[in-house]
Amino acid sequence: MSGLLAGKRLLVTGVLTDASIAFSVAKLAQENGARIVLTGFGRLSLVERIAKRLPEPPPVIELDVTSAEHLAGLADRVREHLDGLDGVVHSIGNAPQSCLGGGFLHAPWEDVSRALHVSTYSYQSLAMAALPLMGPGGSVVGLTFDGTKAWPVYDWMGVAKAGLESASRYLALHLGKQGIRSNLVSAGPLRTMAAKSIPGFEQFENAWADRAPLGWDLTDAEPAARAVLALLSDWFPATTGEVVHVDGGYHALGA
Template sequence: MLLEGKKLLVTGVLMDSSIAFHVARLAQEEGAEVVLTSFGRTTKITTAIARRLPRPAPVVELDVSSEEDLAALAGRVGEHVDHLDGVVHSIGFAPQGAFSFMDASWEDVSTAVQISAFSLQALTKAALPLMSAGGSVVGLTFDARYAWPVYDWMGVAKAAFESTNRYLARDLGPRGIRSNLVSAGPVRTTAAKSIPGFEQFEEAWGTRAPLGWDVKDAEPAARAVLALLSDWFPATTGEIVHVDGGYHAVGA
């Protein structure tokens, strides 16, 4: 099996439609042991959704904006596994004000950048005490090379996220740890529904992507995450793998 014996930390499991849920499900099917994170009121939701996985998965508390939670993460995860082979970052948030580019306040923008970009470094640093050579960090992005309709400051945050991945690749490489991203096409998740006008992406993607695109199917992106967590990409780091039906490759 692709991930036989590996121990993974997966963030962002909120609904069974999410990419993170499918990562956790497929990882278990491929032989991995999975620990999930959640925080606050969403912990009950994550715990309930975790029951739909092939096997039970513990849920540990982690708010990536909390220094206390970050400092305690290795200890909390260590109660369930003795080390980590991989970490999946599936975290993003922006206040509604951040979806109006010209009117957004710095308070809204800074929140978007902290939760959606800086958290990749913060999560990785918190998990490092449990990781060793051969480990893999994989995050989820939405192609930040372009100014998308309605995405606004979340797009800027994703650009920072993608840059953070490259710097992590630089600094983790000497430890033998890889850092890569999967740039997924639009998937109808809880996060997507919070973006005003998100249906514009849904309408365009299926018609323009050379391979077509199903906004209800998170599994293709999840499979790419699993591949990057596996030992099959031992010399790949700082990379962004597009799983979008080929949309990124074609012009207007």
């Protein structure tokens, strides 16, 4: 077996359509020698159908990251297919509509708390659920959208992503002694299902297309997926708590 991830065993969340970054991660991971298990929630049949488009259709297990029962049983469910994990990909985020599209000042706590639970706290809870399967050299990689700035229409999801970036640093701190890394990839805007659910998302699209120094393809998830693969591999053995920007260089610009 050859490839960047030869012999690696990965848990990949967030494969909902073939336009998602997670799908590109799963595809490239298999092409580079990894064995994978996917998770899905709510629309499991959709995930199973999309999984058939991968080079080798992987098993799909149900996981609601807000369910203590699902998290407690995750390791046993994964063990039915893999004898351990070398990497976990967190590609999970959701917020009620009240939290997006200009609703920052009026979104109720019940909705905000849901956004933070699914999009922020789940990074730690997923890692801890998978921890019994991981050992030194393991890697947790999540996906963010630059949480250092306030973005139009992103509102509470932006707050959730800022929390995610902080959570990754703390996970790096607390899991470092076990030899497990935690890093994030900050991708530019992509026309995924998640993006389409955000009112006014075209404001991001226009800005990136006009200003990113390297340019930016709104339909190509592979550059971000390649960064995820690199962080899952053995080529970054001393890198943790990092946010790798894959956005055509947009984050580096001022006015």
